[in-house]
Amino acid sequence: MSTTTTQVRARAIWKGVIQFENVELPVKLYSAVKDRTVHFRLLHKKDRQPIKQMMVNPDTGEEVPKERVRKGAEVEPGVFVLLNEEELNEAEPEPSRTISIERFVPPEAISHQWFERPYYLGPDGEDEQPYWDFVAALERQGKEGVVRWVMRNKNYAGALRIENGYLMLIALRFSEEVVLAEDLDAPEGRELEKNELVMARQLIGAMVDEFEPEQFRDEFRDKVVKMVEDKAKGKKLKLVKPKKKTGSESLERALQASLAAVRKRSHA
Amino acid sequence: MPEEASLRPIWSGTITFGLVNVPVNLFPAIQSYGVHLRTLDEDGTPLRRRYYCPADEAKVEGDEIVRGYEIEKDQFIIIEDEELETLEPEKSRDIDLRRFVKADQIRPYFFERPYFLAPAGKSNKAYRLLARVMEEEQRAGVATFVMRDKEYLVAILSENGILRAETLRFADEVRKPEDIGLPERQSASTKQVAGIEKAIKKLTEKTLSREELRDEVTAKLTKLVEAKFKKDQDVIRAQPTVEAEEEFVDLMALLKRSISQAA
Numbered sequence: 300m301s302t303t304t305t306q307v308r309a310r311a312i313w314k315g316v317i318q319f320e321n322v323e324l325p326v327k328l329y330s331a332v333k334d335r336t337v338h339f340r341l342l343h344k345k346d347r348q349p350i351k352q353m354m355v356n357p358d359t360g361e362e363v364p365k366e367r368v369r370k371g372a373e374v375e376p377g378v379f380v381l382l383n384e385e386e387l388n389e390a391e392p393e394p395s396r397t398i399s400i401e402r403f404v405p406p407e408a409i410s411h412q413w414f415e416r417p418y419y420l421g422p423d424g425e426d427e428q429p430y431w432d433f434v435a436a437l438e439r440q441g442k443e444g445v446v447r448w449v450m451r452n453k454n455y456a457g458a459l460r461i462e463n464g465y466l467m468l469i470a471l472r473f474s475e476e477v478v479l480a481e482d483l484d485a486p487e488g489r490e491l492e493k494n495e496l497v498m499a500r501q502l503i504g505a506m507v508d509e510f511e512p513e514q515f516r517d518e519f520r521d522k523v524v525k526m527v528e529d530k531a532k533g534k535k536l537k538l539v540k541p542k543k544k545t546g547s548e549s550l551e552r553a554l555q556a557s558l559a560a561v562r563k564r565s566h567a
Numbered sequence: 568m569p570e571e572a573s574l575r576p577i578w579s580g581t582i583t584f585g586l587v588n589v590p591v592n593l594f595p596a597i598q599s600y601g602v603h604l605r606t607l608d609e610d611g612t613p614l615r616r617r618y619y620c621p622a623d624e625a626k627v628e629g630d631e632i633v634r635g636y637e638i639e640k641d642q643f644i645i646i647e648d649e650e651l652e653t654l655e656p657e658k659s660r661d662i663d664l665r666r667f668v669k670a671d672q673i674r675p676y677f678f679e680r681p682y683f684l685a686p687a688g689k690s691n692k693a694y695r696l697l698a699r700v701m702e703e704e705q706r707a708g709v710a711t712f713v714m715r716d717k718e719y720l721v722a723i724l725s726e727n728g729i730l731r732a733e734t735l736r737f738a739d740e741v742r743k744p745e746d747i748g749l750p751e752r753q754s755a756s757t758k759q760v761a762g763i764e765k766a767i768k769k770l771t772e773k774t775l776s777r778e779e780l781r782d783e784v785t786a787k788l789t790k791l792v793e794a795k796f797k798k799d800q801d802v803i804r805a806q807p808t809v810e811a812e813e814e815f816v817d818l819m820a821l822l823k824r825s826i827s828q829a830a
Contacts, residue, residue, distance in 0.1 A: 309747040320766035329747045331676055335740050336717075340643065342635040343620040343627050347643055349635075350627050354606055354614040360626075362617075363608050371611065372792040373603040376807030376815055379611055380795045382604075390788035401779065403771040411724070411733055412596060413780065417676035419742070421749045428756065435755035436763035442771055445779065454784040462676060464752055465744050469675055473782035475600035478819050483683070484827040485728025486691045491699060495692075499700045502585050507706070508666035510673050512720070512738040515711055519718030522654045523646070527636045530644045550587065550693050557585025 313450050314423055317433070317459070319400035324433050325424050326398070328450075331417035331467065337523050392454040398468070400459065403442040409458050412479060413471040420459075420466040430466070437461055498554040505561040574821040578714045579687060582697070582723065582730075584664040589697055590688035591662075593714070593732060594825055596681040598818040601785035602792055603811065611803030655713045662732070664708035664723060673707060673722055677735040684723070684730040685826040694730065701725035709735075729826060 311327035318324075340349045353362045370387060371379030422430035437444070437460070444459035446468065456471045576592035583589070606614045618627040634651075635643030686694035701708065702725040711720050720735040795801055 309742070319770060322763060322766055329742075329749075331742050331747075332736060332740055333742055335737070337636065339634040339636055339646065341618070342633050342643055342645070343622070344631045344633045346620065346622050347633075347635065347645070348620050348622040350618045350620050350632065352616050353619055355617045356608050356612050357615045358612060363614055367609050368614065369607045369609060369611075371605050371607045371613075371803065372788075373605050373613075373808060373811055373814075374792060374796050376811040377805055378796075379605065379607060379613075379803045379805060380792045381607070381611075381801035381803060382792070386791060387788075390784065390791065392784045400770065402775075403767050404775045405773065408773070408775040411675065411678050412681040412731075414675050414678040417741075419744060419747055419749060421747070427750060427753060429759070431753045432755045432759040433763055434752075436760045436767060439760065440764055440767045440771070442767060445775060454782070456780050456782075458675070460675070462674060463744050465749055467676065471780060472597060473600070473785075474777035474780040475782055475785070476597050477681075477777075478596050478598065478683075478822055479777075480683075480726040480729050480731060482819055483727065483729055483822055485698065486686050486695060486827060486829050488691050488695055491692070491696055495696055496700065499587075499696050500704070502587075503667050503700055503704060503706060506584070506665060506667050508668055510668040510707075510709060512677065512735070512741075515709070515720050515737060517718045517720075517737050517739075518711070519654060519713055523651070526646065526650065526654060527638070527644050530646070531638055550690075550696070553587040553693075554585070557587055561585065 311421070311423075312418075315396045315398045315448060315450075317398045317400065317420075317444075317446075319444070322433070324429050325422075326420040326430070326466065327423045328468065329419045329421060331419050335517070335520065337520055337527070391452050392449045394452070395449045398446050398448040398457075398459070400444040400446050402445050403440070404445060405441070406443055406460065409443065409445075409471070410479060412477050413458075414469050415472050416470045417462075418468045418470070419462075420468055434461060434464070434466060437466075492551075495551060495554060498551075498558055502554060502557050502561060505558070574816075574818075574825045576685075576687075576825075577682065580660045580662060580712070582662045582664060582684070582708075584697065584708065587693055587697075589693040590686070591684040591694065591730070592687045592825065592829075594683045594685060594822060595818065596683050596731065596822075599814050601782065602788050603814050605808055605810075607803070607805070611805040613805060613808040615809075651716055662708075662710045662712045662721060662723065664710050667701070667704075667706040667708050670705050670707040670722075670724055673709075673735065676741060677720075678722075679734040679736055682732045682734070683822060683826055684732055686829045691829055695728070698725045698728050698730050701730075702728070 309329050311329055313328040316323055316325050343350050355362050371381050373379055446457045446459050448455050458469045458471055460467055574594055576594055578593040581588045581590050620627050634646050637643055708723040711718055720737050722733045722735055724731045
């Protein structure tokens with residue numbers, strides 16, 4: 300289980316054409332994320348064999364063969380509307396190569412809550428010039444495109460923007476999926492006291508920093524990897540359980556003590 | 568809404584900043600939607616997923632399953648639940664905010680999944696204080712924490728007086744253009760750029776309404792299902808599925824209760 304990655308030119312996972320007004324731009328789509336999770340298999344304890352899944356009828360406990368399995372939409376708990384293959388196929392989006400820009404908006408118009416998965420778009424074809432012209436234009440305007448596309452039988456909404464000097468397409472969640480902060484009301488309570496606000500501002504101000512993602516490591520993943528390696532070598536493991544914390548006794552006292560600690564640190 | 572309806576938190580723990588502890592519950596901010604497709608037997612009985620062992624062709628119950636890491640083909644190292652638990656550091660019950668960054672400094676490709684945080688415990692004062700100051704200063708707190716066997720990098724953001732946890736990708740989960748091998752930048756042609764900018768301007772609006780982010784394809788299927796249901800065509804009444812209970816909840820209504828009316 301090595302953590303080093305060999306530098307290979309990534310393969311495009313899809314090809315499409317960006318379209319709006321009279322602009323047409325062929326692009327290749329690449330994943331901007333890589334999976335680093337430690338994947339476990341589920342095994343049967345007794346014989347250490349990887350287990351499989353099957354669909355059973357819970358009344359009989361019998362496996363139901365594929366040709367007898369039907370699809371139903373649950374419209375109310377326990378009430379199903381059967382859908383045949385033809386109906387399900389018809390409900391799939393039309394295959395298309397078009398990444399259609401519906402409009403452009405300022406970046407702040409798209410909440411973080413919509414973002415689902417990022418892709419880089421690179422130029423497709425011999426002539427890269429149209430790609431770089433579009434990058435320059437979008438960069439100068441400081442806007443992002445709201446787009447729609449269909450990829451592998453699935454329809455997507457996305458935000459088209461510039462990241463690190465290249466086009467990035469971020470798949471967005473659909474609005475049916477997201478509950479936004481603006482839909483909810485803040486917790487209610489007594490008015491906050493002025494000195495608490497002042498101290499909290501100072502405390503947060505003392506902890507202001509740059510966002511440096513490289514400073515954070517998935518230590519848990521590292522430890523899981525190490526545990527697997529140790530166990531493979533036949534090492535014995537020690538078991539210790541984590542503890543739980545309770546709320547602060549006095550908010551004001553905790554703020555004061557925190558500020559004192561932060562100040563001491565910065566004067567040291 | 569009935570009194571007993573409530574949302575079970577995915578995670579409960581403490582946000583700490585300095586020596587201040589803010590006990591919180593973490594709830595999902597996204598929900599399933601559209602048509603809830605199930606696999607059924609011919610008579611409409613909802614099917615269940617069962618594990619079985621192909622070696623001895625027997626059904627396998629939950630307590631007979633272990634987690635194995637494949638070190639070589641068909642060679643597994645077994646990792647027990649208790650063993651994984653020991654790896655959870657003490658901070659696993661805490662989101663320890665040691666640094667507050669400008670919220671807009673976190674690039675969008677880091678964002679993975681949003682959750683809402685609701686105050687837990689006897690008082691929500693510390694929660695409201697943190698939410699208020701972070702929102703005023705447009706800051707995001709960044710930390711790591713462990714939830715459900717996995718370590719997460721998380722940004723705590725405040726919006727509308729509500730704290731939100733957005734899980735972020737770790738730096739090594741994000742690809743850079745040079746990792747992909749994208750070509751080096753070339754200079755643009757001024758004339759072409761001007762033309763494209765004009766086209767961009769023509770299509771630019773200030774805001775984006777959520778109506779524009781609807782899933783029309785799923786809506787089409789929903790419509791078909793509703794039409795068939797109305798005509799009582801191919802309708803089967805059977806037992807509700809286990810999943811149904813979760814999927815027919817109104818997440819927004821439950822969140823309103825869990826967040827706005829907490830402590």
